[in-house]
Amino acid sequence: MQSRFTGEKTETEARNDQTSGPRYTRDNNVLSLEQRKFYEENGFLIIKNLVSDADITRFRNEFERICRNEVKPTGLRIMRDVTIAKSEYTLNEKVVTKIQDFQEDEELFRYCTLPEILKYVECFTGPNIMAMHTMLINKPPDTGKKTSRHPLHQDLHYFPFRPSNDIVCAWTAMEHVDRNNGCLVVLPGTHKGTLKLHDYPQWEKGVNMLYHGIQDYDENSERIHLVMEKGDTVFFHPLLIHGSGRNQTQGFRKAISCHFADANCHYIDVKGTSQEKIEKEVITIMKKFQETKGWTMKDVWRFRARLVKGERINL
Numbered sequence: 264m265q266s267r268f269t270g271e272k273t274e275t276e277a278r279n280d281q282t283s284g285p286r287y288t289r290d291n292n293v294l295s296l297e298q299r300k301f302y303e304e305n306g307f308l309i310i311k312n313l314v315s316d317a318d319i320t321r322f323r324n325e326f327e328r329i330c331r332n333e334v335k336p337t338g339l340r341i342m343r344d345v346t347i348a349k350s351e352y353t354l355n356e357k358v359v360t361k362i363q364d365f366q367e368d369e370e371l372f373r374y375c376t377l378p379e380i381l382k383y384v385e386c387f388t389g390p391n392i393m394a395m396h397t398m399l400i401n402k403p404p405d406t407g408k409k410t411s412r413h414p415l416h417q418d419l420h421y422f423p424f425r426p427s428n429d430i431v432c433a434w435t436a437m438e439h440v441d442r443n444n445g446c447l448v449v450l451p452g453t454h455k456g457t458l459k460l461h462d463y464p465q466w467e468k469g470v471n472m473l474y475h476g477i478q479d480y481d482e483n484s485e486r487i488h489l490v491m492e493k494g495d496t497v498f499f500h501p502l503l504i505h506g507s508g509r510n511q512t513q514g515f516r517k518a519i520s521c522h523f524a525d526a527n528c529h530y531i532d533v534k535g536t537s538q539e540k541i542e543k544e545v546i547t548i549m550k551k552f553q554e555t556k557g558w559t560m561k562d563v564w565r566f567r568a569r570l571v572k573g574e575r576i577n578l
């Protein structure tokens with residue numbers, strides 16, 4: 264494929280055509296050779312102590328204000344754990360599993376504009392950067408039904424834009440995370456594969472809405488539990504298979520994240536693909552919040568996407 268304007272291959276196209284050399288990272292002076300190699304091979308990279316305690320305190324405070332209903336950012340969605348979704352508790356931080364789409368909340372959206380985050384994001388997306396999807400996850404103590412788990416999945420399943428190599432997730436631990444409180448679990452190297460079929464896992468005691476998982480994956484494949492400290496940030500590829508285990512502590516395990524993409528990425532039509540079902544489900548959920556008649560995934564995504572650096576191009 265060639266660039267429309269020059270007939271030359273774009274940088275991404277050139278990288279993607281390569282049979283050897285880096286495909287998943289860009290040439291700049293931010294990553295060391297060793298870091299680049301690690302991401303190329305594994306599909307993720309942890310940068311320790313990247314976000315300051317002061318910033319994390321600000322994100323935590325704003326999250327608590329949202330949970331107390333003191334602020335109601337436009338477009339923000341609050342999700343409860345499925346085991347308590349039908350109970351009558353009034354909103355407070357102990358009933359919230361995650362908030363999504365905080366792009367209209369200035370205080371939380373600061374996370375997506377932090378220069379220390381964008382500096383690394385640029386190694387994967389290039390200089391024109393869109394913040395596509397934001398979350399603050401507040402994994403609750405498991406009620407015994409194992410619903411606090413997030414099944415193994417690829418984030419690309421939710422995304423109607425490509426190419427995948429120009430998308431990256433930044434996920435920052437807001438406190439120490441390990442297997443006890445349900446840290447991230449990754450299957451290293453799986454970013455080199457393709458998008459797999461996803462559906463709801465057959466869990467006896469319930470699954471959270473939209474928590475699709477990969478049905479067939481190699482039970483014997485290597486799994487790495489990402490033990491991280493407050494402020495540590497993992498950057499990972501949207502095809503990397505990952506999930507998180509149950510939280511066996513009494514605390515609410517917090518993390519803040521954003522998916523970024525190169526503004527040159529383009530939307531795809533998911534009709535007839537494995538993503539068709541998730542499109543329908545997402546649009547049905549969005550209907551609760553706004554008029555979505557005739558909308559496709561593209562409209563949903565254009566609505567939440569925000570430019571954070573450079574120029575807004577396709578997305």
Ligand SMILES: CC(C)CC(=O)SCCNC(=O)CCNC(=O)[C@H](O)C(C)(C)COP(=O)(O)OP(=O)(O)OC[C@H]1O[C@@H](n2cnc3c(N)ncnc32)[C@H](O)[C@@H]1OP(=O)(O)O
Nearest residue numbers: 340341342343344345348349418421470471472473474548
């Ligand atoms: C890469 C990335 C995208 C990967 C992911 O993040 S995958 C997971 C993404 N998850 C989501 O996007 C979930 C989004 N959730 C939401 O927007 C909300 O939680 C809603 C589903 C809209 C519900 O919110 P809200 O309307 O405030 O809640 P209501 O109490 O009125 O409940 C409405 C009906 O939904 C049910 N519900 C609420 N939360 C959950 C849940 N966690 N799991 C399963 N069902 C749930 C609730 O029981 C109720 O059902 P009915 O009484 O209508 O039958």
Ligand SMILES: Nc1ncnc2c1ncn2[C@@H]1O[C@H](COP(=O)(O)OP(=O)(O)OP(=O)(O)O)[C@@H](O)[C@H]1O
Nearest residue numbers: 412413414415442443448488505506507508509510
């Ligand atoms: N056998 C399995 N089949 C499918 N998914 C699994 C399986 N085992 C674990 N997972 C998924 O892998 C992720 C992490 O699993 P992990 O084993 O760390 O957590 P856990 O089973 O909740 O806790 P623990 O094993 O520490 O008691 C979760 O997304 C979980 O849903």
Ligand SMILES: O=C(O)CCC(=O)C(=O)O
Nearest residue numbers: 400413418505506507518
């Ligand atoms: O448990 C987490 O923090 C990660 C959840 C996740 O992978 C997701 O929402 O896409």
Ligand SMILES: [Fe+2]
Nearest residue numbers: 416417418505
């Ligand atoms: Fe994910």
Ligand SMILES: [Mg+2]
Nearest residue numbers: 412507508509
């Ligand atoms: Mg387990």
